[in-house]
Amino acid sequence: MSSVFDAGAEHEQVVFCSDPTSGLRAIIAIYSTALGPALGGTRFHTYPDESAALADALALSRAMAYKAACAGLDLGGGKAVIIGDPATDSSEALLRAYGRFVASLGGRYITACDVGTYPTDMDIVAREARWVVGRSPTHGGSGDSGVMTAYGVFEGMRACATRLWGSPSLEGRTVAVSGVGKVGARLVGHLLEDGAKVLAADVNPAALAHLHEAHPEVEIVADPDELIGAPADIYSPCALGGALTEAAVGRLRARVICGGANNQLAHPGIDKLLAEAGILYAPDFVVNAGGLIQVADEIEGYRAERARVAASRIFTTTHDVFELADAEGQTPGAAAVTLAERRIAGIGRLRRILLP
Structure with a gap:
């Protein structure tokens, strides 16, 4: 097994959290605090092994740093994963134990919701830690961050259509x-409000049933794998990451990739394959930043219109990412990283100036 120090060499800090009594096994990864405290959600997920959980935390925290930088926020990037099935393993004791570990970081990491966690969970975590956002409206929070994430992806999609x-x-x-x-x-x-035709797929039959009840005009595709090759102008990955593999790129008929999932590319080289295939890729950490923007607004006292x-x-x-890609001969994914790293380096440099 490779060293955990090698695995997290680019990261400032990786914390392993264990409370056997409640069953808590969690990893908090802080990629960078150059722009400010590292903000990122808590993912509660059943991983095949601990190495997979660590890899997810490291990749997601890096993406959060770039997401915050591109969104113009004074925040760094972090992420936490809780290993387990939220349907059976989540409990007040586990979430409060996790909150104690968040509190132990003294504000270097601010947590929020992610896959498998909800505002009500954050309310419990907040009973042990001050550095929690994405809380329920009854506790002054903004509620489900999916609201603004979806809106941001839609805005990114509109930019792709313009281009x-x-x-x-x-x-x-x-x-x-x-x-x-x-x-x-x-x-x-x-999308429906804007006049688009929608095809949809999900591994969860209940999610599809709920969608069909709300929007019967949507065409349901039974197998998400079949959706990749469906005749569409835009393919929008909104589930877990890694869906865009070499094989998937070869089957795509869409001209645009723009979705809400994190880490959509199976590996960075997929960005180049998409460009060579003439498929416009909207980098995920750029277009799905709406949720981060929403929960970050809670730090000042949430105002929906401002968010x-x-x-x-x-x-x-x-649009700026696509322009930079053209100007510097980069793929959109590389251009988005360039945009983020330039801001992290430029603003982070100012933190070296001592303030009285």
């Missing part, structure tokens, strides 16, 4: 949405 077809409207376009949970279902609503205005700027940021 390819000369108009931000998605009317008459076909969009294939893979994953219709907290983000995907809301994205479908925005929505900030999330609408994802349209401009996505």
Whole structure:
């Protein structure tokens, strides 16, 4: 087994959290605090092994740092994963034990919701730690961050449409949405309102049933794998990451990739394969930043309209990424990383100036 120090060599800090009595096994990864405290959600997920959980925490925390930088936030990047099945393993004791570990970091890490956790869970975590956002409205929070994540992805999609077809409207376009949970279902609503035709798939039959009840006009595709090769203008991954493999790129018929999932590319080289295939890729950490923007707004005292205005700027940021890619001969994914790293380096440099 390789050293955990080698695995997290790019990261400032990786914390392993254990409380055998409650069953808590968690990893908190802090990629960077150059711009500010590391903010990132808590993912509660059944991993095949601890190495997979560590790899997920490291990759997600790095993406969060880039996401915050591209969104113009004074925040760094972090992420936490709790190993287990939230349906059977989550408990007040486990969440409060996790909150104690968050508190032990003294504000270097601010947590929020992610896959498998909800605002009510964050309310419990907050009983042990001050550094918690994504809380329920009854506790002054913004609620489900999927609301603004979906809106931001929609704005990113409009930027893609502008670049390819000369108009931000998605009317008459076909969009294939893979994953219709907290983000995907809301994205479908925005697309239908804008006049798009929607194809949808999900591994969860209950999610599909709920979507069909709300939007019977959506065409349901039984197998998410089949959706990759479906005839569509835009393919929108909104489930877990890693869906875009070499094989998937070879089957794609869409001209645009723009979705809410984190770490959509199986590996960084997929970015180049998409460009060579003439498929426009909207980097995930740029277009799915709406949820981060929403929960970050809680730090000042949540105001929905202010958060929505900030999330609408994802349209401009996505456009800027494409412009930078053209100017420097980069793929969109590489250009987005360049944009983020330049801000992290530039603003982070100012932190070396001692303030009285």
